[in-house]
Amino acid sequence: MGFKFKGEGASTRGRAFLTFSPRSFLPAIPFLLIFGYFFLFPISRLIYVAFLSNENTLTFSNFVTAFQEPYRTGFINSIRIGLFSAGITAIPGAIAAYFIETRGPSKLRRTIAVMSGVLANTGGVPLAFMFTAAIGLQGQLTKALKAAGWDIYSGHFSLGTFTGLLIVYLYFQLPLMVIVFSPAIVSLRTEWIEAARNLGANQFNYWIRIGVPLLFPSFIASFLLLFASGFSAYATANALTVGNLPLTPLQIGGLLDGNVSAQQLNLGKALGVVMILISAMAVVPYLVIQRRAAKWQQR
Amino acid sequence: MSSKSLTLKNVTKKFGSVLALDNFNLEVGVGELVALLGPSGCGKTTALRVVAGLENQDSGNLYVGDKDLSETPAHKRNMGMVFQAYSLFPNLTVEENVAFGLQMRKVSKHERKKKAESLLELVGLPTQGQRFTYQLSGGQQQRVALARALAFEPEILLLDEPLSALDAQVRVNLREEIRRLQLSLGTTTLFVTHDQEEAMAISDRVGVMSHGQLEQIDTPDTLYNKPATSFVASFVGTMNRIPTQLSDGQVQLFGKNFPALKSSNESGSVIALIRPESIGITAGSQDHNAKVLTRLFMGASSNIVCQAIDGTIIQSLMSSNESGDLHPGSEVKLEVLNKEVLVTNA
Amino acid sequence: MKRRIDIPLVATLSVLGFFVFIPMLSAFEFSIRTPLKGGYGWDQYIWAVTEEDFMHYILRSGWLAAVTVVITLLILVPTLTWLHLSQSKIRPLIDGLSLLPLVIPVVAFAVGAQISFPEFMQNTVLELPFLYFVLALPYAYRSLDIGLSSIPLKTLTEAARSTGANWLKTITAVIIPVIRGAVMATVALTFALSLGEYTLTVLLHWDTFPTWVTYVAQENLLGAIAISMMSLIIPFLVLTGLTLLAPERSAQRRK
Numbered sequence: 017m018g019f020k021f022k023g024e025g026a027s028t029r030g031r032a033f034l035t036f037s038p039r040s041f042l043p044a045i046p047f048l049l050i051f052g053y054f055f056l057f058p059i060s061r062l063i064y065v066a067f068l069s070n071e072n073t074l075t076f077s078n079f080v081t082a083f084q085e086p087y088r089t090g091f092i093n094s095i096r097i098g099l100f101s102a103g104i105t106a107i108p109g110a111i112a113a114y115f116i117e118t119r120g121p122s123k124l125r126r127t128i129a130v131m132s133g134v135l136a137n138t139g140g141v142p143l144a145f146m147f148t149a150a151i152g153l154q155g156q157l158t159k160a161l162k163a164a165g166w167d168i169y170s171g172h173f174s175l176g177t178f179t180g181l182l183i184v185y186l187y188f189q190l191p192l193m194v195i196v197f198s199p200a201i202v203s204l205r206t207e208w209i210e211a212a213r214n215l216g217a218n219q220f221n222y223w224i225r226i227g228v229p230l231l232f233p234s235f236i237a238s239f240l241l242l243f244a245s246g247f248s249a250y251a252t253a254n255a256l257t258v259g260n261l262p263l264t265p266l267q268i269g270g271l272l273d274g275n276v277s278a279q280q281l282n283l284g285k286a287l288g289v290v291m292i293l294i295s296a297m298a299v300v301p302y303l304v305i306q307r308r309a310a311k312w313q314q315r
Numbered sequence: 316m317s318s319k320s321l322t323l324k325n326v327t328k329k330f331g332s333v334l335a336l337d338n339f340n341l342e343v344g345v346g347e348l349v350a351l352l353g354p355s356g357c358g359k360t361t362a363l364r365v366v367a368g369l370e371n372q373d374s375g376n377l378y379v380g381d382k383d384l385s386e387t388p389a390h391k392r393n394m395g396m397v398f399q400a401y402s403l404f405p406n407l408t409v410e411e412n413v414a415f416g417l418q419m420r421k422v423s424k425h426e427r428k429k430k431a432e433s434l435l436e437l438v439g440l441p442t443q444g445q446r447f448t449y450q451l452s453g454g455q456q457q458r459v460a461l462a463r464a465l466a467f468e469p470e471i472l473l474l475d476e477p478l479s480a481l482d483a484q485v486r487v488n489l490r491e492e493i494r495r496l497q498l499s500l501g502t503t504t505l506f507v508t509h510d511q512e513e514a515m516a517i518s519d520r521v522g523v524m525s526h527g528q529l530e531q532i533d534t535p536d537t538l539y540n541k542p543a544t545s546f547v548a549s550f551v552g553t554m555n556r557i558p559t560q561l562s563d564g565q566v567q568l569f570g571k572n573f574p575a576l577k578s579s580n581e582s583g584s585v586i587a588l589i590r591p592e593s594i595g596i597t598a599g600s601q602d603h604n605a606k607v608l609t610r611l612f613m614g615a616s617s618n619i620v621c622q623a624i625d626g627t628i629i630q631s632l633m634s635s636n637e638s639g640d641l642h643p644g645s646e647v648k649l650e651v652l653n654k655e656v657l658v659t660n661a
Numbered sequence: 662m663k664r665r666i667d668i669p670l671v672a673t674l675s676v677l678g679f680f681v682f683i684p685m686l687s688a689f690e691f692s693i694r695t696p697l698k699g700g701y702g703w704d705q706y707i708w709a710v711t712e713e714d715f716m717h718y719i720l721r722s723g724w725l726a727a728v729t730v731v732i733t734l735l736i737l738v739p740t741l742t743w744l745h746l747s748q749s750k751i752r753p754l755i756d757g758l759s760l761l762p763l764v765i766p767v768v769a770f771a772v773g774a775q776i777s778f779p780e781f782m783q784n785t786v787l788e789l790p791f792l793y794f795v796l797a798l799p800y801a802y803r804s805l806d807i808g809l810s811s812i813p814l815k816t817l818t819e820a821a822r823s824t825g826a827n828w829l830k831t832i833t834a835v836i837i838p839v840i841r842g843a844v845m846a847t848v849a850l851t852f853a854l855s856l857g858e859y860t861l862t863v864l865l866h867w868d869t870f871p872t873w874v875t876y877v878a879q880e881n882l883l884g885a886i887a888i889s890m891m892s893l894i895i896p897f898l899v900l901t902g903l904t905l906l907a908p909e910r911s912a913q914r915r916k
Contacts, residue, residue, distance in 0.1 A: 041751050043743040047736050051758060055795045058773030059765060065776055108676075115673040123905060130900045133853075134893065135681060140859045141875045142889035146684035149691045149886070156687040187684065190677075207402040210369050213389040214396040214473075215463065216419035225415070229406040248766030250860040255875070265768040272772055272864055285776070288769035299764045311405075311449055 059292075066285035078286035081278075087287060090262040093178065095294065097263070098247030101185040106239045109193025110231075116194070117201040129198070132191035139188060140251030147175055147184045147256075176257045184256060185246050196241055200234035200309065237305035240298040248295055264291055318503045319380035319470045320345050321366065326375030328361055328527075335361040336372070337527035343471075346501040348494065349532070350514035353524035354550070359507045360475060362524070366505060367473050368392050379470050390419070395464030395502075396473040400480040402460055403448040409435065409459050410444035416467035434462040437496065454485040461493065465500065472497065474506040478513060490517050511551055515539070523547045545588065545659035554588045555629050558661060561585045566656055569604055569623075569649050573656040584661040591618065591632035593652045598640055600648040605629065607645040610638060621649060685893070692887040705887035714873060715888070721786075722870035726855035728790040733801050733851045734844070736794070741802070742836055745809045746818060759802035762795050770795075771864035786867055793855040800854075801847045808843020809836075849903065853896055 041048075069075040081087065116128055138146075150157045151168065152175060161168055174180055204227065212222040250265040257266065264287055271284035278284075321343040328336040335358045343349045351359040364370040366377060368389030376385045384392055395416070403412050413431040422430070435444055438458040448456055457477055464472060474493070478486045494517035497504050508514050514521045515535040522532035523546070531543040542548035549556075557568060565572045566587055575585070596619060604624055611618040617638045619631045629649060641647065695702040709715055744752045762770070774792060775783075782788050817839060821831040837844055859871040868876075874892065878885035 041749065043747075044740055044749070044751060044755060047740040047755065050732075050736055050791065051795070051798070054774075054791045055762060055770075055798075058770065058777040061777045062769065062773035112673050112677055115669050119667050119670040126904045127901055130904050131681075131897060133850075134897045134900065137853070137857055138893060140871065141878055141885065142688075142893055145691075145878075145886045145889050146688040149687035150684040156690060157683055187680075190680065205401060207398050207400075208404060210367075210389075211396070211398060211402040211404070211463075212415070213369070214367055214392075214394065215416035216390050216393075216467070217415070218390050221419060225418075226404050226406065230404075244763075244766075248768060250766075250768050251863075265766065268768050268772060269864060272775060284772055288766075288772045291766045291769050292764065295766050295769075296764045303760055303763070 062285050063289055065282050066289045068282050070281050078280050078282050079290070081280055081283055082286045082290055086262050087264070087267060087283075090264040090267045090287075091290070091294075093262055094247050094264040094291075097178065097182055097185060098243040098245075098298075100182055101189045101246035102239050102242035104182075105186055105189040105193050106235065106242060109190050110197050110235055110238070112190075113194045113197045114201050117198050128194070132194045135191040136188050136195055139249065141255045143184060143187060143252050144175075144255035147180075147187070151175070151183070176260055178261060181253060181256055181261065184252055185249065188249075188252075189242050189246060192245055193238055193242055196238040197234060200231055200238075203309075204230060233305045233309050237302045237309070240302040240305075244295045244298040244302070247298070248291060318345050318501050319382075320378075321471050321503055321505065322378040323362070323366070324376045324378070326362070326365060326372045326377065328358075328365060328370060328372050330361075334527050336365065336375075339375070339528060341522065341529065341532070343503055343505055345503055347519045348497050348504040348506060348517065350506040350508055350518040350521045351524055352508060352511055352514040352521050352550075355509060357524040358527040359509075359524050361527075363396075363473050363475050363505060363507045366471070367394055367396050393467070393469050394471040394473055395467065395469035396475065397457065397460045397464050397477040399476045400453065400457070403456055403463070405448055407448075408444065409440070409446050409448060409451070412448060412459055413444075413462045413466050415463060416469075420467055422467075430466055431462075434466050435459075437465075438462045438492070452485075453481050454489055457481065457489060458492075461496070465496070465502070469502065472502045472504040474504065474508075476508055479508070479510070486513070493517065515551075523550060525550075542588075542657065545586075545657070548588045548657055548659070553591055553630065555591060555594065557587045557589060557623075557627055557629065559585060559587050559658075561658060566658055568651045568656065571651065573651065573653065575658045576655050577658060585658040586661050588657045588659060589651055589653065591630040594629060594631035595650045595652050596621070596631050596633060596638070596641065597648040597650070598645055603646040603648050605647055605649045607641050607643055607647055609643055610641050621647060623649065685890075688886055689890055692883060692890050694883060696883070705881075705883045706891070708881070708884050709888050709891070712884075718868070718870040718873040721868075722856050725786065725789055725793070725869065726852045728787070729793040729797065729855040730848050730851050732790055732794045733797060733847065737801060737805050737847075738832060738837065738844075741805050741809055742814070742818075742832060745814050756802075756806075760799050763799045767796065767860045768864065771861045774861070775865060783865075789858075789862065789865075789867060789869075790855070792861055792865075793851075793858055796858065796861065797851040797854045800850050804843050804847045804850065805840070808840035808846075812839050845903075849900060853900070856896070857892070 066078055067074050067076070069077060083091075116125060120128070147155075149155055152158065153169060158168060175184065208226055208230075209222055212226055217225065248265055250269060253261070253263050253266055254269060257263075259266075259270075268284050268287050268291070271278060271287070321341075323339055323341040326336050326339045327334070337358075339358070339362060341349075341351075341362070351362060353359050361370060365372045368384075368387065372385070376383060378384065379392075379394075403409075404415065407415065410428070410431045413434055414427040417427045417430055432441070432444060435441055438461055440455060440458055440462075443451065443455065443459075448459065451459065457480075460477065477493070478490055481489065490513055497517075506514070506518065515538075518535060520532055521535055521538050523530045523538065525546055531538060531547045533541075533543075538547065538551055542551060548554055559566045559568060561575055561582055561584075564575055566575045566585065567573075568587055568589075573587075575587075605621040608620045608622055608628070611620070612635060615635060616632055617635045619633065619638055619641055621629050621631065623629055631649070692705050693701045693703065695704050740755070743749070744755060770792075774788075778788060814836070817835055818831055821835045826834065857871055858869070862869050863872045863875070870892070874885055874888050877888060
């Protein structure tokens, strides 16, 4: 017979005390085992080890070092690149999502959805190549701009600098914004704009009183997710910089590879824990806002 | 009352190659409730949306009272509209929703609150003002939508299938309440529905539409008893369709002659249209002309399905008391109880 | 029927198009250069596909991705079906857990993975599909969750069970076909994510197609660009083809 389900009538009301009869969670065991072993266990171990000294005694010293130079600058740069790349793409991405979702024919919308999916996941060497080919020293756009009288390399610009990396990050952040913000646009009902007009609201009134308030939480949520994405991106930064730009993911990668040696063996773990905390500060509110918005979005 | 009459003159609206309204004319008197009824795609919703200004007509005019509103944008028309469902603003409370129209009209905050409260009371939700709309049931949401549409004392009230998403019982209650409110406020109302029972139950007049035009507009009684066309006859209520011959303006049904009411120039082979309640059944008669197939008991009345000798299936609606001795297989005599008979082309 | 040109839409698409295609076309132009002969040609592409390692790494990444897909479906479909049917108290817990990987930066996850697993596991590349499963989980879980929410699951299972199907049959012959849209989306998503995963793979010192490209770049830059172009354009074409061929999602709300 395999496993048996609880009877139809069994309600979940009786929450007074949680009775964990085997049946109530047995079928979830494969999931919990795999997820526990391959995710919860490594993360817990990471957190635990971050508090160990070289002699395996408990210590805070890894975290103390994690907030000193050069790691301090690494965090500042990573947070800045997360904030800037999200800040620059959020509004254009939202507007693009709005026009595509409200005015685009179905085939176009689906093509753009796929394209955004692919582009939001580009990174690393392929993305580095594309930008080197476009705005690298010998890039096509560089030449075109030079011919038009603007030499972007006349100053300190290079793709490996903060500004250069920021420009490259926009390439996956913008499609990501389109992806995460589109559902909010789709859930704006035509009935609302029609009802508003019927009640005497012009376009401006509608946006101020209804449209913007409804989209705003999703906008903030999307911004937070973009921040987390820019903050923790590794592959692209790794491909474009040569140790000249301190970023936390690169520093962790260096410590992991053994390319960079530190006095404290477990410093990389502490950096990882701090990264998780910062990322959680953005992603957790993102998840909470999405959940709330789902209340009116789903029907 | 600030209510006005509503007139549509020669309104035409095309969507691509589809003619949604074809030279459409309609008049709704002051304080009247008129329902537009018809199958989906007949243009009834388009008519309502043209009135609201949510669609622009290709040609023709729209008057409220003697004001020509043909070119007025939707937000300046001063008409309240209730949509099918989900039209409440989810970021506003119930009370803010109801007050929205007043806010757009720059009514003071205090005044808005007072008016919203009184309207919520009117629709039976006096304590729900501070809740959010997704916390309400479907029926309650539509009440709020109704309150919102009435709050700014519109000249015209438009109802776009406001009950279609609700459960049967709620639907019946709410339609009666809509009628009660509409009568007490005296608001001129245009009501679009595909449910004929709903239309008949609460309207002063019902307009039956097909292919972008009004087939007939009349009181529910006239529409039911004297349908002008065979479309109206078969769309409103149930009709038996009995094939027969038309000669000298007479048709013969079950051995008797009846004067024919023609809807156009029918002749020769025609179909007679007869309501089930106009078919009489006598049991135990010698000259029987049909056999009972089934009897469907529906409470006070029963639906008797018979097969005539020539094979035609005929339904009769009669009181359950009188039809108790009719069983499948009973041989019976059918007769037509009308004085005149509506015919249409075969 | 005349179509009026929608100016905001066209403007949006043009700006996006420039932004997306200028870097892509620039890289493409590089990849078809033939520096020795001058002019343009497909030399780098021909070099890439005839290179022995090319096929080797494509196949390796391909089967790793396929294993990830199998693991994902094997674990998630029965678990989610059960969660939907049983109204179990632990559903909120599992819903929440499935989102957790979003919170953890991949770099941090890689550090955790490196110090957690016993030697025999770190020595087999099969650890990757399980880790990819975790990375794809938030998306795969949601996609299947929405698919299962949109069907009358209870009625379907009861009907299948009452006509004599066992649980395995119910899931494979009834539930999966009914939610095939969501299943296909999950497969595409998990497969694409596994195929392109770089950070975790490289930090755990495994070689797959994406990490191989980095390696090639040190020896033959133009060849590496050609490979990068292919790794970007081929998934795009395949996925676009699939979505455009798949039936429209029904019931547009707009009248």
